[in-house]
Every structure is written in structure tokens, then in C-alpha cells.
Amino acid sequence: MRKLALICVVMVLAFLPPPLLGEVDSALLQDSVTVDLPEPPAPPGNVTATDNPNDNGRAIRVTWELSADDTTGMKNVIGYRINRAEARDAADSLWTEASDILPSGTTEFIHSGDGEEDGPDYFAKNYDFYYRVHALTADTFSVSAVVGPVQAKDNWYNTGVTFVLLFVALFIILTVTFVRIARKGKELYIRPLAGIEAVDEAIGRATEMGKPTLYILGLGSAADIATIASFAILSRVAKKVAEYQTPLLVPCYEPFVMTVAQDTVRAAYMDAGRPDDYDEDSVYFVTSSQFAYVAGVMGTMIREKPATNFYLGMFHAESLLLAETGAMIGSIQIAGTDQIAQLPFFVVACDYTLIGEELYAASVYLSREPVLLGTIKAQDWAKAVVVGTILAGLLARLLVDLDFIKTVFEVSV
Amino acid sequence: MSVGLITSVVFIGGGVLWILVQSVKGRDVDRRWIFLFIGSTVALALLFHIRFGEKATPIVKAAFNQIENLPEGASVLIAFDYDPAMEPEVGPMADCFIRHTLARKHKLFLMTLWATGQALMTNTVEDVLKPEFPEAEYGTDYVNLGYKVGGFGVINVVLSDFRAMYPTDAHGTLLDSLPMFNKVRSLRDIDLIISIGGGTPGVKEWVLFAGNRGNIPIVGGTAAVVAPLLYPYYPRQLVGLLGGTKGAAEYESELTGNYDRFKDMDTPALRMMGPQTMAHVVVMAFIIIGNIAYFRSRKREGK
Amino acid sequence: MATGNGNRKSPSNAVKIILVIVAVVFLISWISKATTGMADSTWLNIRDGFLITFAAFLTLSIFSFLYNDNPFYKFAEHLYVGVSAAYWMCLGFWSIIVGNFVPHASKTLSTFFKVPFQEYSWFYYVAFAFGVILLMRLLPKAGWIARWPLAVIIGTTAGFNLSRYLHSDFMSQVGNTFQPLFVDWQGAGHFFSNLSLAADGQLVMSAGNWIVVVGVLCGLVYFFFSKEHKGMFGAASRLGIWILMITFGASFGYTVMGRISLLVGRITFLFDDWLSIL
Numbered sequence A: 001m002r003k004l005a006l007i008c009v010v011m012v013l014a015f016l017p018p019p020l021l022g023e024v025d026s027a028l029l030q031d032s033v034t035v036d037l038p039e040p041p042a043p044p045g046n047v048t049a050t051d052n053p054n055d056n057g058r059a060i061r062v063t064w065e066l067s068a069d070d071t072t073g074m075k076n077v078i079g080y081r082i083n084r085a086e087a088r089d090a091a092d093s094l095w096t097e098a099s100d101i102l103p104s105g106t107t108e109f110i111h112s113g114d115g116e117e118d119g120p121d122y123f124a125k126n127y128d129f130y131y132r133v134h135a136l137t138a139d140t141f142s143v144s145a146v147v148g149p150v151q152a153k154d155n156w157y158n159t160g161v162t163f164v165l166l167f168v169a170l171f172i173i174l175t176v177t178f179v180r181i182a183r184k185g186k187e188l189y190i191r192p193l194a195g196i197e198a199v200d201e202a203i204g205r206a207t208e209m210g211k212p213t214l215y216i217l218g219l220g221s222a223a224d225i226a227t228i229a230s231f232a233i234l235s236r237v238a239k240k241v242a243e244y245q246t247p248l249l250v251p252c253y254e255p256f257v258m259t260v261a262q263d264t265v266r267a268a269y270m271d272a273g274r275p276d277d278y279d280e281d282s283v284y285f286v287t288s289s290q291f292a293y294v295a296g297v298m299g300t301m302i303r304e305k306p307a308t309n310f311y312l313g314m315f316h317a318e319s320l321l322l323a324e325t326g327a328m329i330g331s332i333q334i335a336g337t338d339q340i341a342q343l344p345f346f347v348v349a350c351d352y353t354l355i356g357e358e359l360y361a362a363s364v365y366l367s368r369e370p371v372l373l374g375t376i377k378a379q380d381w382a383k384a385v386v387v388g389t390i391l392a393g394l395l396a397r398l399l400v401d402l403d404f405i406k407t408v409f410e411v412s413v
Numbered sequence B: 001m002s003v004g005l006i007t008s009v010v011f012i013g014g015g016v017l018w019i020l021v022q023s024v025k026g027r028d029v030d031r032r033w034i035f036l037f038i039g040s041t042v043a044l045a046l047l048f049h050i051r052f053g054e055k056a057t058p059i060v061k062a063a064f065n066q067i068e069n070l071p072e073g074a075s076v077l078i079a080f081d082y083d084p085a086m087e088p089e090v091g092p093m094a095d096c097f098i099r100h101t102l103a104r105k106h107k108l109f110l111m112t113l114w115a116t117g118q119a120l121m122t123n124t125v126e127d128v129l130k131p132e133f134p135e136a137e138y139g140t141d142y143v144n145l146g147y148k149v150g151g152f153g154v155i156n157v158v159l160s161d162f163r164a165m166y167p168t169d170a171h172g173t174l175l176d177s178l179p180m181f182n183k184v185r186s187l188r189d190i191d192l193i194i195s196i197g198g199g200t201p202g203v204k205e206w207v208l209f210a211g212n213r214g215n216i217p218i219v220g221g222t223a224a225v226v227a228p229l230l231y232p233y234y235p236r237q238l239v240g241l242l243g244g245t246k247g248a249a250e251y252e253s254e255l256t257g258n259y260d261r262f263k264d265m266d267t268p269a270l271r272m273m274g275p276q277t278m279a280h281v282v283v284m285a286f287i288i289i290g291n292i293a294y295f296r297s298r299k300r301e302g303k
Numbered sequence C: 001m002a003t004g005n006g007n008r009k010s011p012s013n014a015v016k017i018i019l020v021i022v023a024v025v026f027l028i029s030w031i032s033k034a035t036t037g038m039a040d041s042t043w044l045n046i047r048d049g050f051l052i053t054f055a056a057f058l059t060l061s062i063f064s065f066l067y068n069d070n071p072f073y074k075f076a077e078h079l080y081v082g083v084s085a086a087y088w089m090c091l092g093f094w095s096i097i098v099g100n101f102v103p104h105a106s107k108t109l110s111t112f113f114k115v116p117f118q119e120y121s122w123f124y125y126v127a128f129a130f131g132v133i134l135l136m137r138l139l140p141k142a143g144w145i146a147r148w149p150l151a152v153i154i155g156t157t158a159g160f161n162l163s164r165y166l167h168s169d170f171m172s173q174v175g176n177t178f179q180p181l182f183v184d185w186q187g188a189g190h191f192f193s194n195l196s197l198a199a200d201g202q203l204v205m206s207a208g209n210w211i212v213v214v215g216v217l218c219g220l221v222y223f224f225f226s227k228e229h230k231g232m233f234g235a236a237s238r239l240g241i242w243i244l245m246i247t248f249g250a251s252f253g254y255t256v257m258g259r260i261s262l263l264v265g266r267i268t269f270l271f272d273d274w275l276s277i278l
Helices: A002-015 A018-031 A160-183 A195-211 A225-246 A256-271 A290-304 A318-329 A345-348 A357-367 A369-398 A404-409 B002-024 B029-046 B060-069 B084-103 B118-131 B153-157 B201-215 B222-234 B246-259 B266-301 C013-036 C042-066 C071-105 C109-113 C123-140 C145-179 C188-193 C202-222 C231-274
Strands: A045-051 A060-064 A078-087 A108-112 A130-136 A139-144 A147-149 A213-218 A248-252 A283-285 A309-312 A332-338 A351-356 B076-081 B107-112 B142-146 B190-198 B219-222 B240-243
Touching: A045 A130, A045 A147, A060 A130, A060 A369, A078 A108, A139 B084, A160 A369, A160 C145, A160 C202, A195 A213, A195 A225, A195 A309, A195 A332, A195 A351, A213 A225, A213 A290, A213 C123, A225 A248, A225 A256, A225 A309, A225 A357, A225 C145, A248 A256, A248 A290, A256 A283, A256 C145, A290 A318, A290 C071, A309 A318, A318 A332, A318 A345, A332 A345, A332 A357, A345 C231, A351 A357, A357 A369, A369 C202, B002 B029, B002 B240, B002 B266, B029 B246, B029 B266, B029 C231, B060 B219, B060 B240, B060 B246, B076 B084, B084 B107, B084 B118, B084 B190, B084 B246, B084 B266, B084 C145, B107 B118, B118 B142, B153 B201, B153 B240, B153 C013, B201 B222, B219 B222, B219 C231, B222 B240, B222 B246, B222 C231, B240 B246, B246 B266, B246 C231, B266 C231, C013 C042, C013 C071, C042 C071, C042 C231, C071 C109, C071 C123, C123 C145, C145 C202, C202 C231
Parallel strands: A213 A248, A213 A309, A248 A283, A309 A332, A332 A351, B076 B107, B076 B190, B107 B142, B190 B219, B219 B240
Antiparallel strands: A045 A060, A060 A108, A078 A130, A130 A139, A130 A147
């Protein structure tokens, strides 16, 4: 028994960091056999090992209660270390360390690895493991009871995002409902937006002046919501431009966006019944470097002097540079973005600005299709739900300082 | 200094007065005069080395203390997510963070999610790190991971494994052969992330994809444009934040004040705050004059 | 407004003189930089002298746009656009094809490009195939097929972003709005007897929370599209847009600071690195 204890001590010593090892080593040399070992700390209690939730099945969560000598008692516990084995009664040499020394006061450890079978961190899925926890002092240790078997499992569903799912479901129901109502021919009211009403007028002005219309989709990628909204407006603008037979310029920042924009404009010209008027070079790529793009577009503005400029999409620092140049040459300017930091510049330098969600709604305004009108109505209801939730949360907090709603919304990804 | 200050004040005062008189008389002032005036204000302040003292605000102080209070040898990751256009604002922050972390003997992991950040990161290493900390050894005290394409996707991957995204460092050395990576598997083994940037991906992405999910403290250094958008994340999701040149200057003053070895270091942000402040005064004067002119013209139209 | 506007076709004498002056200044600067350079070799000094002079020339050329469009600006603009387009193309090749695709696709190619081979993964071949399909749009007949990968890209990113943004920018933000409207409330008596304007006092903290809550609610009301903004609803909507505008103002201030920093940075470069007079 004594021999076993000694082996264990040596094993633990082997894992201790060098400075600790130095101290213990000399103590051990002096007293190794003749003197009793120091009294071990109380072992960690109530150890549990469970599958770590919401992951890819390569982690197990181990929890324990602090050793009675950690913050109380002898107060000499310096840390904890987790061991893992593949059998409950495995020999000590078969227990491998699952953690470094965790500082005293720790009660939880997530043992994780990856799926690389030959790698140092391989963690087998659906395989029985056993865990135990060591409480370490500077010169000795104690071991908890062994827990297990436990398996790491793949999780198909992340319980942390249940509320996201519920909200999406609610939104889908709302959308379907209102689209149906709109299809049945019920008039749905939407409030006027000055920026949208100005679109036709602005293109008309370009026609009168015989100058081109400049349309800028911003720096977003083809997958950004603002850019997608902008495509819908571009389609509308291109159709009008085709009808009025004025030139259109669409300088692009992203190659992807350019390809989608080309398709959009081509389709719009077809819609307008003038496919032959479509000029492949009207939608062109400039460069994917922000300020080089600005320099290029500014040059185009000064030389072509467009009568109308649209800046719709995602914008960064170039917003003011472009809008200011546009104002300098006297164009009518309509802007819209969901980038809060850039809205101020558009507000001061443009004639009309679509703020945030107004940009998303703009395509609906332009087409007035009942289906799209239904989605706007559904969005408003979703906002009403948010307002309701906020009011309810505030009320709950106000009345009983009940924090449960807040906990619900703090769920981790 | 005093001669410079007086000259500048006279110049600014005279210019502002002239523009005020013009606009009160209802004449248009050509925009080019305004550009020239702002440019000259900045140039004058720079030439005369006009400086004002800076004192760290709590949000900058919090960033400073976070690095100060980490135990020696902690792992700190600095992300250089910016380009030359932002460099004057955030470059001084990068210098400060490198000085501070190495002076505290932390392990430094350098990386960038911006292609254009790579050259700037190398410059910082060559101009600040190597000459000022000759004792810092590559691979043991600092490592340069270089640039990876993928934006926030890169953060997603390194949150669980560095090696999946970076089999090697920027110089082609295998990570496993670098002593610093012995105990570092993923972002979760990093004790502090310092994100320097002003675009996308930037501080916000580090907060959302690394800080929130990995529960890793984050300090941000950002161009002034996006600073207001990041304030809501302080103090829960961002431990501290340096906004624009002002934030950088505050950090510089904190560093020079607390460390003797940095007493005489180059303080570009503090140097910039002089011209900066002068230009702010001019801009404020313009806003007031603009409004006076606007209300007068409205009154005239009213009549 | 501009000088020499009438002589678009053939440059006037004034323009010629300006061009000559710029060329002479450029040469003088180059020579003086090369002779006063600190580098080890003459060649390096000549090179650095050219680079700094050229950088200063480009900075001034771009600045000249503030006066008016002119040949110097045009030169700098076209150079910038061209160089950056090529830069991004090279970068795309080295970081996406060589950096990400090759190490997962072929051992031979990995050795050729001197990148460590990682492991075969069919995902990367799918991505590569999509890339090739995207390029099909260059063929007039098969152009339609390019829409497929485009649809996949837009669809997956939209889905990916939806759950993430709903979570972090929406749910968490709604949660953050549940602020106590009466911070540390211990009855009206306690409130009035301890009234202070300190930043961490009860009054200021509570007022701050009221502003956040009212601001969020009115901001939301402003974005209701399907209801007429009249009466109470209209008032809330107007308050909402006011709050938005105040936010914009604060943001604008910060940006002015940023822009001036950039100007200071450029002028520092001209004075210090180029003219060495600081």
C-alpha cells in the first residue's frame, strides 16, 4: 500500500511544473522512507462527468466540489488535475492526464480534443471513458472517486438557439399569413418614404439633362442583406433608365457583385422591352481596394457628371468621399445603407437617405407586389413582438426584479 | 512652443474671422479656401510642435490595466486588422501594445485577417519589436502567424484549433516546432486578445466570434469612425477600448508615465493630438459659422 | 472655375510649364534624398530616395483633386486603380488557391508551391468546381450555369448570418434593453435624500437607462412601415428619428476626428519623411 502511494507521488511529481518539483524533490530525498508522508488534502467530492452539450462530440464536461482543504480546512490545495482512463479499475499507469494543473477554486473542466486520429488531441466519439480528479498540495495529493462510464456524443441540435428557432418560426408564420391576406386582394397600407418617391423623378431629371445615372452598390458582398436589397432597387432603376433611354453607369467593387449586377441590369432591359440597348460595359469592375475604388469612381463622377447618383448598399469610409464629390458636381443624390456609422454622411451630403431598414423595404415600395407587401406587414408584426417583449421584460424587472427573461436572452451560441 | 501657439492662434483666429465676415455678408466662400485653411492649421501645429497633455479615460485605463494585471508569461494575441489608410490612427496603438506586452514578459501571438495588414505587421516587428526588445526570441516570446484569407471564418476555426488554419507560421515554420505552441492549441488557450482594426473583420468580429463564444477577454483598438459602435460592448464584451488617435495618445501617456524605459519613446499619437485639437477648434468654428449663415439666409428669404 | 479648361485638346503653355516644374522638383528631391540617405549602399539610397519622392508626389497629386480634376490626379488615380486590382488578383491566387486549396488538393502541387500538404478533402474540390462553374459566365452559351454557385453562395451565407445575427445582434440586444428603470431603488425617500448628479449616482444611472429604453422603443416605432405615423404613434416616431439624428451627430464627430488624424498622418509624412523639416 505504502509502495503504491509512493508510486503515485512520483507520478504526480513528474507532472508538476519545474519550480514546484525542485522544492518537493529535496523534501522527498530527505524523508523518503523513514518519515511519514505529509497529510493529503481531502479529496474533491461529488465528481460528475457528462457529455458536453451542443458540440461535435469531442468533449466531456467534468465537474466536482472543492476539496474541503481548498478554501477551508488546511487551505493548502494549490490546484486540481483531471485523469482519464478507459476502465474503472484501470491500473494507475493507464490513467492519462486530461488537464494541466487547474488553479485552486476551479470546479469545472471541459476535456476536449479533435477528430484527428493520429493527432495528440484525438478524442473518440461514443466511447466509454472514466474520470477522476486529483486535489494537489505542494507536496502531496488526494484522488476522488472514479466516475463513468461517460461518452462524448455528437449533438444534432444546439439547445442554446431554441429561441432563435422559435422566433424564425413565428416570423415565417406571420409572413405566410400576411402574404395570403395580400394575395386575396386586401389593400395593405404602407407609409410613404420620400427617398423612394424621388427615384423616378431623379431618373427623369437625368433624362432631361441628357446625362447618365450612376448607381453604386457599395462595398458589400453579394450575400450581404444591404447588397441584396440594392439589387432589387437596381433592377427597378435599370428598367426606368431603359425606358427613358439614358445611360447607366454601375462601377463595382466586388467581382461577384458585378456578375449579379450585370444579370440584374440585363434582365431589367429585357423587361423594359429594350434588350438591344443594354450595354455590357455599363456594369463594370473597378477594383477591390477601397480607396482605389473611391479614386476611380470620383474620377468618373467628375468626368461624366452624372445627373443622378444612387448609393445603395453597404458603405464604409468611402461614403462621404463619394457623396461629397456628387454634391460638388450638383447631382441629385439618393443614398441608403444599414451601416450606422456611414448614415450621418449620407444624411448631410445627399438629398434623400434611406435609413437602415428603409433600404430593405425600398424594393417593396418600388414594386408594390402584394406578396412583398405581405412581408413588410409581417416584419412590422415581428417588430411589434420585439416591442412587446421589451415592455414585458422591463415590467417584469420593474415589478419583481425577476431576471428570467434576461437569462433566456443570454443563451450562448 | 509659445511663439508657435501664438502664431497658430492668430492664423486660425484671422482665418475664422474672415470666413465669418464673408458668410455674414452672404457671400459664398469657395470650398477650396476651407480645405487650404484646415490643411494649413494642421501644418502649422505640426511645424511648431504644439502638444497638449493627455490623461487616460477609464475605458483606456481599463485596457492598460488588463495587460498590466495578467500574470507574467501570459499568452496575448494581437490582430493587426487594418490597412495603410488607417495606419496613422491605429499604428501607434499597435506599437504601444507590443511594447507593453513584451515589457510585461507576455508571450505575443501576431496575426492579421487583412491582406494589407501583413506588411504593416512586419514593419511593426522590424521597427519596434526587434530594435527595442533584442532579448525577445522568435518562437519563444513572439510568433508571427501572418495573414489568412477567410475573414471571421478564420476566427471560427482557430477558436477550436490554430493548426487547422495555420499549419505553419508566416515564415513557413511548423507550429509544432515552436515552443510557444506547446501549450496553445486554440484561441481558448489565449489569455487576452487585442484586436486592432477599423473595418470588417475587426474588433466587432473578434468580440462576436471569439470573445463571446470562447469567453476570452478582448481589448479593442480602433479607428475613430467605428468607435461609437463599439462602446455598447464595453465593459461586458470588451474589456477596454482605444478610439482613434485620442485613445492611442492616452495609452501612450499611460505607458510613458508608468514605465521608465518608455519615458523617451516615440509618441506619434501624442504628437498628432496637437494638430488634431487645433483642427477640431477650426471645425467647431465652421459649424457655428455655418449655422449663423444658414439662419441669416433663412431670415433674409423670410423677408 | 478651372485654369486651362478651354485648352482641353492641346495643353497650353501654362500646363507645359507646370509639368516641367514638377519634373524638376521631383528630380531635385530624388537627388537630395539619394545623397542624404542613411542606408548602407548607394543603390539602396537611390531606390529609397525615389520611393519617398514618388510617394510624396502621389500624395500631392491626390490632394490636388481638392482644387480641381487635373492630369496629376488622373495619373495617380489610374495608377492606384490598376496597381490595386492587380494586387488583389495576385493576393487571391496566393492566399486562396495556393494558401487554401492546394494544401488540401494535391501533394505534387503542394511541393511545387512550397506549402505544407495537409490532407485530402473533397470539400475543396467541390469549392474548386464551383469556382470553375462561375467562370463559365465568360462563355455566352453556358453563362446561365454560373448562377448555380452564385445561388449556393448567397443562400448559405444568408442562412449562416441569419441565425448568428438573430442571436448576437438581435436577441442579446433585446436582452440588453431590460435595464432597471430605477437603479438600486430603495424608496422615494432614499432617492430624494441622496439626490446627486454624480456619473455613477442613482439619478444619472436611472436617467441613462430611461434614455436607452425610450430610444430603442421610439427607434423601432420609426421603422414601422405599415402603420400611419399619426397621433401618439407619430410622436413616438418623430422622437425616434430625433434620437437617430443625435446618434448620427455623435458618430459624425468621431469620424471628423478620424479624418483629421489621417490628414495629420499624411502631412507628417510630407514634412518628416520627405522634407525632413520636423
